[in-house]
Amino acid sequence: MNILVILRMMPDAASELQPNEGGIAIDREWLDFQLNDFDDHALEEAVLIKEATGAHVTAIAIGEGANRVLQMAAARGADEAIALDAEEGGLISPRDIAATIAAVARDKAADIVLCGVQSGEDVFGQLVPYVGALLDWPHISGTGRVTSARDKLTVSQERGAGVALTYEVALPAVIGVQTASKAPRYVSGSKLREAAKTPIARATLQPSAFERAAMLVKLSPPARGSTGEMLGDDAGQAADRLMAVFAANGFLKG
């Protein structure tokens, strides 16, 4: 069995995200890039399936810092690494990269494409349904536990309010991982150093499969609710104010 796992580099969500001068992309100059959180879970799910079935895992990484993340993926168990040269400075738009991902999936004879359920740059749609539609494979997003049998996967999906659904998905399929079956593992420094030798192949971005697209015309921070009172960064002062707020609202009693 062959697995393709997609790893997208995203600006660190805890950093300051500012529109650049053009106003339709973020200023990337001072940003740290990290592996999209959900893609980290997708990688873990890929390695767990490999451990259960002996599958071959190909990781493809996109964006700034792709090589570093591919080494980490190799250290965690990926067999093959590909860096995708996406347009510098722009969004990693699933709508634009889906054709390339679908081509790599065909090329690697993938049975399963695993990908995080979403990223912060999905404003024109998510990768999983786009790749699924292009390959004409079934797809399902927001998965929790994934277990594999020869020609199908069993996956769970949280629906809110404590309702969880279980689906069977025929292979080949595209899976949008929300939470891996086990928390993503840590790798030791020695394993990482060893994995630094993993050869990294390069793929180039193919033209988008979709012509008509929406157009981003302006990027801006959301307006702050006017009712909010900021209490500053001094714990003692903030705690005093909160004690008064709690008292006024009756939260100090039973």
Add this chain to the structure above:
Amino acid sequence: MKIIACAEARADRIEPVSFEMIEAARSLAGDGDEVIVFFAGKPAADAAVAFGAADRLVAAHSDEAELVPAESYARILREVIAAEDAALVLVPYSASGLDIAAEVAARKGWPLVAYVNAVTHDADGIRATAQMYGGKLLAECQVTLPAVLMVNPGAFAEAVPAALAANKVREIDASGHVRNGKVKLVAVELPDPADVDLATAERIVCVGRGVGDAGNIDPVRNLAALLNAEIAGSRPVVDSGWLPRARQVGKSGRKVKPKLYFALGVSGAPEHLEGMAQAGVIVAVNTDANAPIFNVAHYGVTCDLSELVETLTEKLQAASG
């Protein structure tokens, strides 16, 4: 033009977000435009008496499954779009919506804007405001029709339920699509009644990933006890196994409406806000002054959460004598 508002079922009931899609469609419909609700699921009969705020209903029903999987839903929806020659399709951002919206856009070759909070319609088409980067930025997008929008829950009010005249309802049989689908629903797990019910809790202290590690949760537990509050967590905290699943707040967790919601190290991603933005008093502690949680918080603190927990715990202990 014809606007299709996509409605959803969860096992035996209609999801409230369905009414928000109708309201969103109504806000865009001008004179001579038509709002059509598309519904696929078991309680199809209920749909006819609920979706009166729309002009018509197309209800796909199947006895094959308790819930029509997104794959089959999307296929039937595409047939309905074609039959109606619809120009705009509104899909809710839900677990299913994630699989439906882009799939339909891809196969139709239509543009899509996802995570939409607000939308207007003029001669040039649609202007949609969408959330990016976990709610840290808003993207204004211009779209020409036909198009698909995936709309955030909570962005629109719920249309008022009312009955539709029988001649405004068209029923179609979804069984074939469900039977031939490659994604099959095999089990539905309902919440354990023995679990804590956060939905009725009056006070909640919620820890996010900012708590750092499991060991830092105990002091927060202590703080929660002093406030007579239940402890809850964001998705990463629950995924890490630091708190049980029944204590997750948000889109795939519980929706809560306590009098006090005290968020510690929670960024305030849209999926988290969906579960708690209606709380009475929201207090947030986050070292990042730009965290989206501060857009809904009534009181915001920007210090290290452990420091605040420690200081506040001392003061609460002193106050309770």
